Amino acid sequence: MTSAPDTRHLIPDEVEQWAQGLLSATRDAHLALCAECRTIAERERRLLRELAQLTRFAPEFGFVERVMAKVRIPTPSGPHFRPHTDA
Numbered sequence: 414m415t416s417a418p419d420t421r422h423l424i425p426d427e428v429e430q431w432a433q434g435l436l437s438a439t440r441d442a443h444l445a446l447c448a449e450c451r452t453i454a455e456r457e458r459r460l461l462r463e464l465a466q467l468t469r470f471a472p473e474f475g476f477v478e479r480v481m482a483k484v485r486i487p488t489p490s491g492p493h494f495r496p497h498t499d500a
């Protein structure tokens with residue numbers, strides 16, 4: 414148990430790198446052993462592929478960025494309750 418392989422799960426950044434074929438060999442080895450990470454990675458890759466297909470039909474610059482902006486949940490900007498100050 415001294416020379417254990419890299420057992421840390423992939424972080425989202427690494428999953429992204431893997432989907433783009435940029436992941437380092439050591440982390441790639443973990444992926445080969447870890448079903449959990451593989452499931453996540455395959456899902457990420459499928460998502461990227463679908464996005465790539467979408468952009469092929471609508472090859473506007475910044476398309477993905479705009480989609481991602483819509484995905485982000487807007488923070489409500491309602492009126493704030495202020496302490497009643499009579500000063």
Ligand SMILES: [Zn+2]
Nearest residue numbers: 422423447450
């Ligand atoms: Zn893992």
